Amino acid sequence: MPKSPLNDQPAMQGNGFYNKNSELQKAGIDQFIPTWRDLVETIKFTTNDAVIADYASSQGKNSLSPINIAIRSILSRNPKINSISVIHTDLPSNDFSSLFETIEKNNNSYLSDQSRIFPSAVGRSYFDPILPPNSVDIGWNSWSLQWMSASPTNIDDHIFIDCTEITNLKNSFSNQLAIDWTQFLRCRSKELKLGGKLMTIFIASRSHTSGWGPFWNEFWLTLLELRSFDLLSDTELALISLPIGVRSVEDIKNPFDKNNIFANLKLERLDIIDAPDPFWDEYQTTRDPMTYGLRWANMAKAVAGPMISKVLSNTQNSRCALNEIFTRFADRLSSHPFKVNHSLACVVVEKVNYDPELDL
Numbered sequence: 625m626p627k628s629p630l631n632d633q634p635a636m637q638g639n640g641f642y643n644k645n646s647e648l649q650k651a652g653i654d655q656f657i658p659t660w661r662d663l664v665e666t667i668k669f670t671t672n673d674a675v676i677a678d679y680a681s682s683q684g685k686n687s688l689s690p691i692n693i694a695i696r697s698i699l700s701r702n703p704k705i706n707s708i709s710v711i712h713t714d715l716p717s718n719d720f721s722s723l724f725e726t727i728e729k730n731n732n733s734y735l736s737d738q739s740r741i742f743p744s745a746v747g748r749s750y751f752d753p754i755l756p757p758n759s760v761d762i763g764w765n766s767w768s769l770q771w772m773s774a775s776p777t778n779i780d781d782h783i784f785i786d787c788t789e790i791t792n793l794k795n796s797f798s799n800q801l802a803i804d805w806t807q808f809l810r811c812r813s814k815e816l817k818l819g820g821k822l823m824t825i826f827i828a829s830r831s832h833t834s835g836w837g838p839f840w841n842e843f844w845l846t847l848l849e850l851r852s853f854d855l856l857s858d859t860e861l862a863l864i865s866l867p868i869g870v871r872s873v874e875d876i877k878n879p880f881d882k883n884n885i886f887a888n889l890k891l892e893r894l895d896i897i898d899a900p901d902p903f904w905d906e907y908q909t910t911r912d913p914m915t916y917g918l919r920w921a922n923m924a925k926a927v928a929g930p931m932i933s934k935v936l937s938n939t940q941n942s943r944c945a946l947n948e949i950f951t952r953f954a955d956r957l958s959s960h961p962f963k964v965n966h967s968l969a970c971v972v973v974e975k976v977n978y979d980p981e982l983d984l
C-alpha cells in the first residue's frame with residue numbers, strides 16, 4: 625500500500641472547528657491545573673521580561689486558562705515585570721487566524737484585563753528548536769505529543785495503532801514515539817532558561833492499552849461500512865491512518881537516567897490519570913444519545929478530519945464527503961453510547977544545568 629506523506633501532517637480542523645469541539649481536551653487539562661499552578665509558583669525570574677511558550681496551541685481556546693494562571697502568578701510575584709511574552713506555536717498548517725481572534729476576543733483571554741502582555745505565534749514543528757536558546761521561562765504543551773513527527777507507515781488493517789494485528793507496525797510506531805520524545809525534550813532543553821520548567825500532557829497507556837481502542841474501532845467499522853457501499857476504496861481505507869501513538873510510563877521515563885535527568889532536563893513529576901469523558905457524563909444526565917454521538921464525532925472530526933480530507937482529495941474521491949463519514953460515525957455512536965476510558969500522562973521537567981555541548 626502507498627505510504628502517506630505525513631511529514632506535512634495537517635493540523636486540526638480549521639475555521640475554529642477545533643476550538644468549538646475540544647471539550648474533551650479541556651476536561652483532561654482541567655485535571656492537571658493544580659500541577660500547573662504548583663509549577664508556575666516555583667519559577668524564579670532572573671529578568672523583568674518573562675517568556676511563556678505554548679507549544680501546539682492549535683486555535684488557542686484551551687490555552688487560555690493555563691496562560692492566565694501563569695500570567696497572574698508572574699505579575700503577583702514580580703510587580704516590577706516589564707513584559708510577558710506569550711508565544712503560541714503550532715504546525716504551519718494551523719488555523720492561526722482563529723488563534724489570534726481567540727486571543728483578541730474571547731472573554732477569558734489573558735489580554736482582557738492585563739497590560740504588559742505581548743502575544744505572538746510561530747508556525748513551525750516543535751521537533752526542531754523554534755525559539756531562541758535560553759529564552760523560555762515556562763512551557764505549556766497539551767494533547768499533542770501523541771502525534772508523531774512522521775508516520776512510519778499506514779495501518780492497513782485499522783485506523784488506530786492499538787488495534788492493528790500487525791506486530792511489526794506496533795514496533796515501528798513505538799520506535800518513532802521514542803525518537804520523537806527525546807527530540808522534543810532536547811529541543812525544549814535548548815529553549816528553556818536555567819530553572820525554567822515545562823509541563824506536557826499527552827495520551828498514555830496503562831497495561832499496554834490506552835483505552836482508545838474501542839472508540840477508534842467504531843470509526844473503523846464506519847469506514848468498513850462505507851467501503852461496503854463502494855464509497856471508499858481499499859487504497860483509501862489503507863491511507864486513512866492516525867499518525868498517533870501511545871507511550872507507557874516506561875516509555876516516558878526511558879530517556880531519563882538514574883538521576884532522572886535527560887538533556888539537562890530533570891524529571892520533576894510524572895503522573896498518569898484516568899481521564900474524564902465529559903460526553904458520557906453529559907449523557908448520564910440528558911440520556912440524549914444523539915448529542916452524545918454528535919459530540920464524540922465532532923471531536924474526532926476536529927482532530928482527524930484534515931488527515932481524512934487530504935486522503936480523499938489525493939485519491940480524488942468524489943463519492944464520499946467528509947461530512948458523510950462523520951454523520952455515519954455519529955449515528956453509530958448514538959446507537960450504543962459507551963464510556964471512553966482513557967489515560968493521560970502529565971510530565972513536568974526543569975532545566976537544571978546548562979551544558980554547551982548540547983548546542984553542538
Ligand SMILES: C[S@@+](CC[C@H](N)C(=O)[O-])C[C@H]1O[C@@H](n2cnc3c(N)ncnc32)[C@H](O)[C@@H]1O
Pocket residue numbers: 634635636646649650653679680681682683686687713714715718748749750751765766767768771772773927
Ligand atoms: C489536539 S490539538 C491540541 C491543542 C491544544 N494544545 C489543546 O490542548 O487543546 C494537537 C495540536 O498539536 C499540533 N501539532 C501536532 N504535531 C505538531 C508538531 N510537530 N509541532 C507543533 N505542533 C504540532 C497540531 O497541529 C494540533 O494543533
